[in-house]
Amino acid sequence: MLIPIDGGAAAYPQEVPQALGQWRAPKVSQRVARQIVEEIISRGLRPGDRLPPEAETMERFEISRASLREGLRVLETFGVIRVQQGQRGGPRIEQLSPTDLARTLSLFFQMFGATYRDVFDARVLIEPVMARIAAERQDPEQMQALRGLLELEKTTPAESYFQVANSFHETASGLSGNPVLDLIGQALRAFYAEYFFRVRAVPEVALERCRKDHPQIAEAILAGDADRAETLAREHMAKSRRFAEQNAAWMMDARVSWEV
Ligand SMILES: [Zn+2]
Numbered sequence: 001m002l003i004p005i006d007g008g009a010a011a012y013p014q015e016v017p018q019a020l021g022q023w024r025a026p027k028v029s030q031r032v033a034r035q036i037v038e039e040i041i042s043r044g045l046r047p048g049d050r051l052p053p054e055a056e057t058m059e060r061f062e063i064s065r066a067s068l069r070e071g072l073r074v075l076e077t078f079g080v081i082r083v084q085q086g087q088r089g090g091p092r093i094e095q096l097s098p099t100d101l102a103r104t105l106s107l108f109f110q111m112f113g114a115t116y117r118d119v120f121d122a123r124v125l126i127e128p129v130m131a132r133i134a135a136e137r138q139d140p141e142q143m144q145a146l147r148g149l150l151e152l153e154k155t156t157p158a159e160s161y162f163q164v165a166n167s168f169h170e171t172a173s174g175l176s177g178n179p180v181l182d183l184i185g186q187a188l189r190a191f192y193a194e195y196f197f198r199v200r201a202v203p204e205v206a207l208e209r210c211r212k213d214h215p216q217i218a219e220a221i222l223a224g225d226a227d228r229a230e231t232l233a234r235e236h237m238a239k240s241r242r243f244a245e246q247n248a249a250w251m252m253d254a255r256v257s258w259e260v
Pocket residue numbers: 165169209210214236
């Protein structure tokens with residue numbers, strides 16, 4: 001049965017309720033970790049910056065040294081900070097990247113029994129959509145980056161082309177301008193790329209396909225031809241998937257394992 005919605009906007013609270021985000025009472029370590037994150041954001045701290053001294057934080061949050069360290073450990077696991085030993089050590093803020101998200105995702109994928117085929121299938125769906133959105137948006141900064149990539153695609157000699165192909169997919173998996181989509185797209189790509197490096201499964205012939213297809217995809221995006229960009233990106237991803245399936249099914253069958 002549908003629940004009737006009465007009152008339109010007036011039926012909603014007019015601001016975010018305080019209780020939101022507290023799904024359950026967090027452990028002390030999680031609470032401390034959250035407080036530190038809020039502080040990083042509110043103080044505008046950047047990667048490389050140090051966190052305030054331990055004693056100061058302990059006093060302000062009214063927590064023990066053990067709780068503070070547990071909280072820091074939680075953040076270190078996610079890649080938000082790094083605790084360095086030594087006299088000039090201490091917690092510093094790290095540059096979070098899609099690879100950090102990929103690490104966390106790998107834990108979940110392993111627990112849910114995902115294979116690298118599942119990861120690839122998700123990429124086959126995401127990258128063409130990215131190409132479409134990018135062609136429609138024509139974001140000046142993105143277009144400039146794509147123009148640079150296109151130049152490299154056309155001029156880099158075969159022996160050093162691998163890095164360029166990699167950069168192309170890195171960019172192409174995060175072109176939507178929506179941080180949620182871009183992070184997920186780029187994390188999946190980072191994830192797959194790391195796996196590829198590990199199993200050393202980047203055959204010449206796969207790179208030749210990239211070399212042929214990437215410039216066409218980039219040109220369609222730059223020309224604002226969303227249909228063509230999406231179609232070409234979909235064909236490229238599908239060909240890559242088919243190739244991997246035919247020549248290295250073991251690679252696709254492999255179950256994801258947690259990379260920390
Ligand atoms: Zn490619």
